[in-house]
Amino acid sequence: MSAGPAAINSSDLLEAARVSKAWPFEEARKLVARLEKSGETNPEVLFETGYGPSGLPHIGTFGEVARTTMVRRAFELLMPGVKTRLLCFSDDMDGMRKIPDNVPDRAFLEPYLHMPLTSVPDPFTNEYPSFGHHNNAMLRRFLDTFGFEYDFASATEYYKSGRLDPILKRVAECYDEIMAIMLPTLGPERRATYSPFLPISPKTGRVLYVPLKKVDAAAGTITFDDEDGEETTLPVTGGHVKLQWKPDFGARWAALGVDFEMFGKDHGPNMGVYDSICKALGGRPPEHFVYELFLDDKGEKISKSKGNGLTIDEWLTYAPTESLALYMFQRPRQAKKLYFDVIPRAVDEYYQHLAAYPRQDWKERLGNPVWHIHGGNPPEIELPVSFALLLNLVSASHAHDKDVLWGFISAHVPGVTPENHPELDRLVAYAIRYFDDFVKPAKVFRAPDEVEVAALETLSEKLGTLAPDADGATIQNALLDVARAIERYQDHTKKSPEGGPGVSVAFFQMIYQVLLGQERGPRFGSFVALYGIDNTRALIGRVLAGEDLSQG
Structure with a gap:
């Protein structure tokens, strides 16, 4: 059975989407109800993902975009004709609070502690204007590898260009109300110095965590003591200040009109704070989806700065992109270990789901991960040999040459060649790499x-x-x-x-x-x-x- 575009508008498909228990459809139906309640006549539904470029992008960061895209595609099936957009927002104006473990020269970055990430030099290649620009480029390259449709947003550009000026002025006007939301969530010492505004020192360029002496909503300014003790007044507009991360969430939602954003379990306790700030600023909080965090092989949370998880490049060295997308789809509310041992199973499960798809009815198809991985139009591929068998074949034959492995495969499955089955040929190369690096040493x-x-x-x-x-x-x-x-x-x-x-x-x-x-x-x-x-x-x-x- 073909899964081509001609079948996309079928009534059976739409009915299956309305009742599908696949988690992207469950989330999409919440957005349908939100849209119907708003009564907008020409709406655009905005999906957002956030990225903190304090370290190199890891698979958890990528997974957030992949999963959000799955919800977006499910929504588009349920509400054809409604415009949607995915905004990947990088908080690259955040101060570098600590030096990541995985940079080549930690001492090189020490003079730039607490400076905005887009003011910190690139420690890797000097190819980019800053550390933040480098990490943003890495994120975009990986997202482009998967063919995601998205708009990229830089906090630095948004703050400095004035795109956030109206909401920053609004934060100044609602300063007392926002403080009333934030202070109960803080300890006694933090309360004494807390402000939703973080000034950027005009003398040192560092992001300052200092108490404010005055907030002038009418003038749109804040007054504070700079690092040398001199009283300083700055406008809240034009990139002279940035918001603390919790107010930043709610303010951004209000400023941009975000309809959907998912985030990890570590943000879950703060969700009510984000929502309250968004409402205080006159916005409507988006629909949320809280996913579990990925763990390393020791069961510890993966951290960008520690570099203790798989990178996207590492996964793609040993397996096709679709296997990674499958891993993102599966059980997002369940904590999963993310290390090299999970790759072979993910590869074989992807092709098993792909082989099953043409034989399924629409209800089963919409629950099949490949519908979500391929945006509703998965390819027709059925592998004659599994990835696990290829790994064993490399192990037994000690072959390090694709031609040797293809000799076994062609003998087992007559007529199958690298030319007429490029997908299998791709897996043969992955199997040799994976065996050499992970199976053979163990x-x-x-x-x-x-x-x-x-x-x-x-x-x-x-x-x-x-x-x-x-x-x-x-x-x-x-x-x-x-x-x-x-x-x-x-x-x-x-x-x-x-x-x-x-x-x-x-x-x-x-x-x-x-x-x-x-x-x-x-x-x-x-x-x-x-x-x-x-x-x-x-x-x-x-x-x-x-x-x-x-x-x-």
Whole structure:
């Protein structure tokens, strides 16, 4: 079944969208209700994402844009003809409060502490006017890689150009009301010095966290003591000051008319503060979606400044972009670890969803991640070999050349070539890289004991009775026949088709540990079919001869 544009306006599709339980549609329906309540005749629905460029963009930052885009596309299906826009807003006027761990020369940045990020020199290449410009460029490059449709906004440009002047004057007029919202959320010491306005010192260029001596709403100015103690008055307009981050959220929503913004769980407790400030300034708070944070392999929160998570470039070195988009779609309200081990599964799950899509009705399609990843028009691709099998093939064959791997693949799936299946060819290259960098260094082979030697001998003999072109299911059944006859591998909690005991997973764990130096892998029968029965028997023969397979 085609998923082309001609089907997009079908009544079945629209009805499925109205009841879909996929989280982007649930969020989109909130926006539909918001729009209907507003009664606007020619609306534009504004989606916003925020980015703090204090460190290099990481996958969590990217995921926010990906997920927001998924909600945007779901809304556009529900409300065709309504204009939408996605604004990626960078808070690049924020002061550099600490030096990130992952810059090449930390000492180089020390003189620029507390200066706006767009006033801090680029520590990487000197290609960009500032640290903030560099990190903004990295974000935009990654977003463009995925083909996102978005407008980029720089806080520095918005403040200095005067685009935020009206709301800044409004903050001065509502100063007491905003202070009444903020002060109860602060500790005693912070309350004594707090102000929603952060002046930028005209002498040092640093963002100052100082108490204000006077706020003149009529003149649109603030008065404070500069770092040298001299009393100074600055206009709140024209980029001379910026807002503290909590008031900045609410003020930006009010100034720009933001309709939807999602943010991480760490912002959740402040959501009411943002909303209250937006209302105090005459705005309508947007619809929110709070997602869980990504964790590193130790279960710690990923931080841009620490650089302890995967970067987008790192993921894309080992897997296609669509697998990353799938990881963003899945369970956004559940904390997930984000490190290299999750990549292979994400790759295979993406292609499984893609293969299922043409066979599904509209209700199932709208719950299928690939509808959201591809904006409603996923390609028709079905892989003859999974990524997990490719990794095992590299492992067993010790191949580092795509041509060698394609020799196995073409023998297993006649007629499939790199030319007529470029998607699979792309995965072959990813598999070689991933194996070399992550699987190979972690491989630990062990020698088989007496029971395992006998099992492997029987297994080799059994494989020798099969046709050279036996399929994965036939080979898997042969493996099970061997295991059922060995007491160690009998699982009496399961039943075989003949009514006897089933097979313990320990049998397949033994095969992977002894033959491939891994703890687990995909269905072994499928691997043997791909690698070849004779090659598998030769591998078993090397083990039985006492060879050290870790040497290749």
